[in-house]
Amino acid sequence: xxxxxxxxxxxxxxxxxxxxxxxxxxxxxxxxxxxxxxxxxxxxxxxxxxxxxxxxxxxxxxxxxxxxxxxxxxxxxxxxxxxxxxxxxxxxxxxxxxxxxxxxxxxxxxxxxxxxxxxxxxxxxxxxxxxxxxxxxxxxxxxxxxxxxxxxxxxxxxxxxxxxxxxxxxxxxxxxxxxxxxxxxxxxxxxxxxxxxxxxxxxxxxxxxxxxxxxxxxxxxxxxxxxxxxxxxxxxxxxxxxxxxxxxxxxxxxxxxxxxxxxxxxxxxxxxxxxxxxxxxxxxxxxxxxxxxxxxxxxxxxxxxxxxxxxxxxxxxxxxxxxxxxxxxxxxxxxxxxxxxxxxxxxxxxxxxxxxxxxxxxxxxxxxxxxxxxxxxxxxxxxxxxxxxxxxxxxxxxxxxxxxxxxxxxxxxxxxxxxxxxxxxxxxxxxxxxxxxxxxxxxxxxxxxxxxx
Numbered sequence: 146x147x148x149x150x151x152x153x154x155x156x157x158x159x160x161x162x163x164x165x166x167x168x169x170x171x172x173x174x175x176x177x178x179x180x181x182x183x184x185x186x187x188x189x190x191x192x193x194x195x196x197x198x199x200x201x202x203x204x205x206x207x208x209x210x211x212x213x214x215x216x217x218x219x220x221x222x223x224x225x226x227x228x229x230x231x232x233x234x235x236x237x238x239x240x241x242x243x244x245x246x247x248x249x250x251x252x253x254x255x256x257x258x259x260x261x262x263x264x265x266x267x268x269x270x271x272x273x274x275x276x277x278x279x280x281x282x283x284x285x286x287x288x289x290x291x292x293x294x295x296x297x298x299x300x301x302x303x304x305x306x307x308x309x310x311x312x313x314x315x316x317x318x319x320x321x322x323x324x325x326x327x328x329x330x331x332x333x334x335x336x337x338x339x340x341x342x343x344x345x346x347x348x349x350x351x352x353x354x355x356x357x358x359x360x361x362x363x364x365x366x367x368x369x370x371x372x373x374x375x376x377x378x379x380x381x382x383x384x385x386x387x388x389x390x391x392x393x394x395x396x397x398x399x400x401x402x403x404x405x406x407x408x409x410x411x412x413x414x415x416x417x418x419x420x421x422x423x424x425x426x427x428x429x430x431x432x433x434x435x436x437x438x439x440x441x442x443x444x445x446x447x448x449x450x451x452x453x454x455x456x457x458x459x460x461x462x463x464x465x466x467x468x469x470x471x472x473x474x475x476x477x478x479x480x481x482x483x484x485x486x487x488x489x490x491x492x493x494x495x496x497x498x499x500x501x502x503x504x505x506x507x508x509x510x511x512x513x514x515x516x517x518x519x520x521x522x523x524x525x526x527x528x529x530x531x532x533x534x535x536x537x538x539x540x541x542x543x544x545x546x547x548x549x550x551x552x553x554x555x556x557x558x559x560x561x562x563x564x565x566x567x568x569x570x571x572x573x574x575x576x577x578x579x580x581x582x583x584x585x586x587x588x589x590x591x592x593x594x595x596x597x598x
Contacts, residue, residue, distance in 0.1 A: 267366030
């Protein structure tokens with residue numbers, strides 16, 4: 146009986162540890178296997194302790210899972226073959242007789258004193274084994290352990306000031322195995338709501354031990370590997386994990402909108418020229434720009450985007466905003482220059498540079514010189530190409546728009562507008578259209594597609 150007493154102590158301690166580890170997790174789309182068993186036994190005292198901003202504990206209504214297997218309750222036929230993210234490892238019954246038990250766990254994790262831990266791709270996965278020489282007590286103790294672990298986790302989340310609501314799913318069974326989902330809605334450091342979901346799974350082994358594993362997902366930490374990772378775990382264990390996947394989560398779109406809005410915050414540095422708001426423009430502001438080496442102190446009003454990294458000098462202004470780099474500069478020459486010839490030379494030079502094999506660009510093309518609508522002496526050209534990622538093998542479309550306006554006999558305005566499709570956001574098209582209006586350009590061919598915004 147000593148081993149069982151030792152196990153009881155170990156389970157109590159581990160329950161608290163697992164609840165603490167849960168703060169690294171994330172939530173996904175509510176699983177169709179999750180039920181509505183929600184803390185009906187919650188005491189009035191516990192309810193009173195709930196913050197005013199927190200809704201009562203809720204869970205997704207139980208619904209029939211997508212029929213992709215031959216089971217019920219969201220079950221699938223286990224298929225632990227052709228694994229990319231998981232592997233079979235051995236975990237010892239550290240608090241029992243030291244027997245080894247196989248567990249399918251993520252590759253790259255670590256086992257210390259019978260405890261497996263993994264954290265990557267927004268996923269936290271832990272596993273351990275608990276056995277007892279009196280199997281008639283083991284099932285009851287493990288159920289107590291699961292109940293206490295869930296209780297610790299719920300309380301831990303509720304005590305988090307960023308937590309808005311907690312949901313507890315019903316206990317599901319697969320043979321002698323039992324599992325359930327916990328969900329929470331939290332706020333990140335920018336107060337953007339996100340989901341986190343945790344799965345607790347107890348697997349009975351040989352009537353003498355249980356493998357206990359849990360998997361938590363944080364919506365804001367997901368990447369391109371998260372979803373296939375989750376699907377492989379579900380396939381390996383034969384259960385639907387849609388609740389962990391969060392394919393319909395709203396955090397990504399809301400966070401992208403927050404970042405887009407943040408880019409429009411314009412705070413000019415002290416002492417530098419200030420762009421002023423102009424009627425009819427949301428993103429562009431106006432300043433009087435001088436000309437480098439000007440002998441007459443000539444100035445000319447120009448329009449340029451106002452944003453979080455706008456830099457303005459007397460003779461130039463530049464910024465990168467909504468996937469677009471814009472630079473407007475004034476130049477003065479001591480002798481007469483033909484603006485069309487200068488622009489054509491720049492086009493030839495840009496095409497040669499972008500076509501250099503060392504630049505690793507693909508499909509480089511340059512347009513002819515095109516007139517700028519509304520400008521008496523202004524032309525522009527476009528260099529299109531596919532640019533290789535600096536840290537990978539993927540290519541992204543680029544368009545470099547360059548223009549020249551002769552505003553006076555020896556005074557020129559040069560403009561660069563670099564469009565990078567991979568960095569487009571929900572405001573890119575509106576900004577492009579304002580640049581078209583301001584400088585008489587046609588950039589419609591490079592508008593952001595719906596899937597880019």
